[in-house]
Amino acid sequence: MSNLLNSTLSVINVGLSHFADSLDAQGIPTARVKWSPPAGGDPVLARFLRSGLQSIAQKVEEANARAFKHIINAEPYWVGIKRARDVVPGMEPNVILHSGPPISWDRMAPVQQKGILGAVQHEKLAEDEAGALRLVESGAISVRSAMDMGVAGAGAGIVSPSMVVNVCRERNTGKEAYCVPFEGRVGLGVWGVYNPEVEATLHRIETVLGPAIDKALAASDGIPVRNIIAQGLQMNDDTHTRQTAEGYILVSEIVPLLLQADLSNAILQECVDLFVSSERWFHPLGIASALSVLKGIKGMEYCTLLCTMCGNAVDYGIQVSCLGDRWFTSPSPYLTGMYLSPKWSQKDAVPWMGDSCIVEAYGLGAFSGAAAPAVIRLRGGSYQDGIQQSEEMKQITTGVNYNYPIPLLGFSGPPTGIDILKVGMTGITPLAHGGIISHQGGQIGAGVVRLPFECFRDAIHGVSERYGLQA
Amino acid sequence: MSNLLNSTLSVINVGLSHFADSLDAQGIPTARVKWSPPAGGDPVLARFLRSGLQSIAQKVEEANARAFKHIINAEPYWVGIKRARDVVPGMEPNVILHSGPPISWDRMAPVQQKGILGAVQHEKLAEDEAGALRLVESGAISVRSAMDMGVAGAGAGIVSPSMVVNVCRERNTGKEAYCVPFEGRVGLGVWGVYNPEVEATLHRIETVLGPAIDKALAASDGIPVRNIIAQGLQMNDDTHTRQTAEGYILVSEIVPLLLQADLSNAILQECVDLFVSSERWFHPLGIASALSVLKGIKGMEYCTLLCTMCGNAVDYGIQVSCLGDRWFTSPSPYLTGMYLSPKWSQKDAVPWMGDSCIVEAYGLGAFSGAAAPAVIRLRGGSYQDGIQQSEEMKQITTGVNYNYPIPLLGFSGPPTGIDILKVGMTGITPLAHGGIISHQGGQIGAGVVRLPFECFRDAIHGVSERYGLQA
Numbered sequence: 001m002s003n004l005l006n007s008t009l010s011v012i013n014v015g016l017s018h019f020a021d022s023l024d025a026q027g028i029p030t031a032r033v034k035w036s037p038p039a040g041g042d043p044v045l046a047r048f049l050r051s052g053l054q055s056i057a058q059k060v061e062e063a064n065a066r067a068f069k070h071i072i073n074a075e076p077y078w079v080g081i082k083r084a085r086d087v088v089p090g091m092e093p094n095v096i097l098h099s100g101p102p103i104s105w106d107r108m109a110p111v112q113q114k115g116i117l118g119a120v121q122h123e124k125l126a127e128d129e130a131g132a133l134r135l136v137e138s139g140a141i142s143v144r145s146a147m148d149m150g151v152a153g154a155g156a157g158i159v160s161p162s163m164v165v166n167v168c169r170e171r172n173t174g175k176e177a178y179c180v181p182f183e184g185r186v187g188l189g190v191w192g193v194y195n196p197e198v199e200a201t202l203h204r205i206e207t208v209l210g211p212a213i214d215k216a217l218a219a220s221d222g223i224p225v226r227n228i229i230a231q232g233l234q235m236n237d238d239t240h241t242r243q244t245a246e247g248y249i250l251v252s253e254i255v256p257l258l259l260q261a262d263l264s265n266a267i268l269q270e271c272v273d274l275f276v277s278s279e280r281w282f283h284p285l286g287i288a289s290a291l292s293v294l295k296g297i298k299g300m301e302y303c304t305l306l307c308t309m310c311g312n313a314v315d316y317g318i319q320v321s322c323l324g325d326r327w328f329t330s331p332s333p334y335l336t337g338m339y340l341s342p343k344w345s346q347k348d349a350v351p352w353m354g355d356s357c358i359v360e361a362y363g364l365g366a367f368s369g370a371a372a373p374a375v376i377r378l379r380g381g382s383y384q385d386g387i388q389q390s391e392e393m394k395q396i397t398t399g400v401n402y403n404y405p406i407p408l409l410g411f412s413g414p415p416t417g418i419d420i421l422k423v424g425m426t427g428i429t430p431l432a433h434g435g436i437i438s439h440q441g442g443q444i445g446a447g448v449v450r451l452p453f454e455c456f457r458d459a460i461h462g463v464s465e466r467y468g469l470q471a
Numbered sequence: 472m473s474n475l476l477n478s479t480l481s482v483i484n485v486g487l488s489h490f491a492d493s494l495d496a497q498g499i500p501t502a503r504v505k506w507s508p509p510a511g512g513d514p515v516l517a518r519f520l521r522s523g524l525q526s527i528a529q530k531v532e533e534a535n536a537r538a539f540k541h542i543i544n545a546e547p548y549w550v551g552i553k554r555a556r557d558v559v560p561g562m563e564p565n566v567i568l569h570s571g572p573p574i575s576w577d578r579m580a581p582v583q584q585k586g587i588l589g590a591v592q593h594e595k596l597a598e599d600e601a602g603a604l605r606l607v608e609s610g611a612i613s614v615r616s617a618m619d620m621g622v623a624g625a626g627a628g629i630v631s632p633s634m635v636v637n638v639c640r641e642r643n644t645g646k647e648a649y650c651v652p653f654e655g656r657v658g659l660g661v662w663g664v665y666n667p668e669v670e671a672t673l674h675r676i677e678t679v680l681g682p683a684i685d686k687a688l689a690a691s692d693g694i695p696v697r698n699i700i701a702q703g704l705q706m707n708d709d710t711h712t713r714q715t716a717e718g719y720i721l722v723s724e725i726v727p728l729l730l731q732a733d734l735s736n737a738i739l740q741e742c743v744d745l746f747v748s749s750e751r752w753f754h755p756l757g758i759a760s761a762l763s764v765l766k767g768i769k770g771m772e773y774c775t776l777l778c779t780m781c782g783n784a785v786d787y788g789i790q791v792s793c794l795g796d797r798w799f800t801s802p803s804p805y806l807t808g809m810y811l812s813p814k815w816s817q818k819d820a821v822p823w824m825g826d827s828c829i830v831e832a833y834g835l836g837a838f839s840g841a842a843a844p845a846v847i848r849l850r851g852g853s854y855q856d857g858i859q860q861s862e863e864m865k866q867i868t869t870g871v872n873y874n875y876p877i878p879l880l881g882f883s884g885p886p887t888g889i890d891i892l893k894v895g896m897t898g899i900t901p902l903a904h905g906g907i908i909s910h911q912g913g914q915i916g917a918g919v920v921r922l923p924f925e926c927f928r929d930a931i932h933g934v935s936e937r938y939g940l941q942a
Binding site: 231234236244245248249252255256259260265268269272273275276374377383407408410411 | 702705706707715716719720722723726727730731736739740743744746747844845848853854878879881882
């Protein structure tokens with residue numbers, strides 16, 4: 001057994017025994033951490049966590065250690081940019097995706113509804129919004145959760161068959177995940193906005209720029225995303241709200257490939273402009289990479305780590321490794337943070353919407369708060385607050401990812417591998433960084449969200465059912 | 472009078488009066504700062520600083536505030552890459568430059584001597600080293616201090632008329648400064664190494680790549696170096712030992728210009744490779760920019776800020792604004808730090824050699840230690856040590872440069888504008904980051920150097936003489 005596995009197990013044992021010995025005494029690491037009642041104050045859950053789990057505890061620990069090892073050793077690469085219909089399994093001509101857990105049309109947030117109607121028009125299945133609505137209501141359009149299709153939908157998460165997606169592949173498993181390219185401040189995929197300008201941008205990337213970049217990538221082994229993230233976390237990026245350094249590094253990686261791809265100078269200039277004109281081109285690559293990694297632990301018996309976390313502006317949903325595709329949902333929470341204009345406030349914002357927080361399940365974003373003082377500062381915090389935030393998340397994770405050394409953590413890595421049992425024990429739920437999105441679509445701020453406890457409680461009961469344990 | 476000027480003056484007054492009131496009591500800010508005796512323990516100097524300066528104190532304060540304002544408002548741009556003979560005033564065909572203050576041939580370190588002999592051959596003035604030596608000893612070659620010619624010589628600082636130099640221009644004054652392009656781990660300019668491989672590299676950049684890049688720059692307004700440094704200091708760069716982020720940002724700035732310069736694809740690829748294959752291409756741009764800024768305060772009456780600091784592996788020299796071109800020298804100090812291999816130690820290293828520490832006089836490098844935990848870690852330090860280092864340098868500087876916000880200083884800027892009077896009062900001399908260079912030429916480590924006090928003491932006496940004060 002490797003040293004890594006040993007040390008991971010010992011960390012877990014400490015957590016479990018400490019909990020069993022002193023449940024009521026369990027407090028908070030420092031005065032600055034928001035206090036949360038252990039087991040969310042739920043006595044049934046507390047009893048289950050204290051004693052009901054004993055019969056599978058060893059198997060859980062081993063499975064979680066194995067999953068953690070997979071996560072930190074994973075090697076995601078950006079390998080292509082393709083039409084969704086050509087790479088996403090099951091992406092039939094009438095399928096349109098949205099972010100978050102599945103939701104019925106009548107409960108769906110207007111911003112996602114508008115995005116889906118826009119995508120129907122983009123697919124030329126309808127000529128206007130009214131026609132698109134008729135198709136959706138008739139059932140001719142199959143509206144699906146992106147995550148259920150193996151796609152990460154950032155923001156509104158709108159993906160239709162003709163749209164291009166970045167393809168990221170995790171080398172150790174070969175598993176792929178997908179996320180639409182960054183569209184700027186206006187766009188269909190992330191913001192659910194559809195108009196002639198958006199259509200023109202989509203058309204250009206689908207027919208010219210996407211194929212050009214894909215050609216450049218195809219002639220290479222792909223671009224190593226882990227290496228870029230490892231550098232970015234030392235350069236003030238959290239890889240969720242900020243990927244400024246990662247975007248610059250990406251330029252240095254992609255330009256030499258583009259220059260070798262036999263493209264015209266005009267197309268070269270247009271492709272390069274795409275990358276250098278935005279700080280956030282790397283964002284969907286981080287998202288798709290995180291999902292490609294976490295697909296590798298989905299369905300792992302006895303593993304209690306999160307493999308999916310996402311929202312659709314109405315429901316927030318999680319999936320747990322050992323429970324496969326089963327969703328556990330709570331009402332989607334609101335972000336707190338800074339609005340881009342004083343005219344905006346929470347009443348203008350939708351609750352958490354998007355699959356981008358899959359990066360948190362991979363140890364990035366809020367879990368790497370110590371890496372990014374610039375992000376913490378957006379909501380008035382200091383670098384010490386960022387360190388504190390990463391330290392808090394350590395209490396609900398399996399270990400630290402030493403492949404991602406963070407200077408302010410003494411070059412130790414971010415807390416990684418969210419264990420729903422530790423969430424249950426401590427009552428501390430994960431944090432996620434992210435953009436604040438308006439009801440109309442479009443970013444109006446940036447901040448942080450604390451996930452609801454209830455979906456974790458339900459997921460723990462799900463584990464209990466799955467293994468026939470007594471609650 | 473601007474608020475800036477007011478606040479700067481008040482800072483200086485506090486320093487002077489505090490010194491006058493409690494010279495003997497003056498201590499150290501925290502236990503971690505190396506203690507230095509005020510006035511270097513020199514009673515004559517102490518008396519002069521306490522009372523001898525009173526008659527010019529107001530003029531000094533105003534001049535220093537004006538100089539400080541110039542420094543922080545300066546806007547250096549990278550505007551070209553040209554043959555030294557075409558841009559450096561006085562760069563006659565027989566002139567060869569070295570780093571540091573002027574030094575006679577017989578006192579010069581072997582690594583600089585070898586570099587100068589290599590440059591004579593590169594200029595095709597001699598066919599071999601023996602022939603080159605005869606020319607130097609005959610006086611046919613004019614060996615000059617680079618700084619005396621307005622050039623910053625990194626490392627050995629070898630510059631000959633045919634070599635290309637980066638041209639940086641400070642926009643508010645139009646003043647230009649020059650530094651040879653980064654050569655990699657082996658090269659003539661920085662490391663004093665000359666052989667057929669080095670000759671081939673020099674020939675390529677002088678005849679093909681330099682002109683290509685210069686063409687791209689010439690069609691633009693130049694590349695704004697201040698903007699790149701401002702980002703780099705938020706991304707773990709100190710802009711002396713590390714400029715990783717700045718190098719990436721530079722790629723994003725230069726590639727679009729190269730693509731518009733009507734270059735062949737092969738030359739484009741070669742130019743891009745030059746930038747992406749090294750993390751340190753930005754280094755000479757930071758150096759030349761710092762010098763272009765500090766040229767703007769040279770010769771300013773009553774100004775007691777450093778405008779030059781550099782070494783030649785034998786002598787370390789400084790120049791003070793109000794004393795113009797006059798040098799004050801001390802024996803060059805050794806760096807302490809990490810060697811790249813355990814086989815090396817201080818006996819393999821030369822004392823400080825190079826003009827790169829001009830970036831420290833601009834508030835970067837060691838003064839921005841708080842910006843770069845990765846650099847501090849090279850010698851075993853923590854991010855807290857980096858903060859402490861910047862805080863210590865605050866005691867000998869005029870203010871902080873708010874155009875360069877540093878996350879770990881609460882997004883305040885680096886201490887900037889080294890005042891020799893404050894060095895005298897506190898006994899604290901400047902620190903500089905830098906590479907450790909072997910006797911043979913070539914980098915064998917990286918670390919930090921503490922400058923000797925004596926040259927500062929002599930410079931303060933120089934101020935006394937200049938203004939007819941009683942020591």
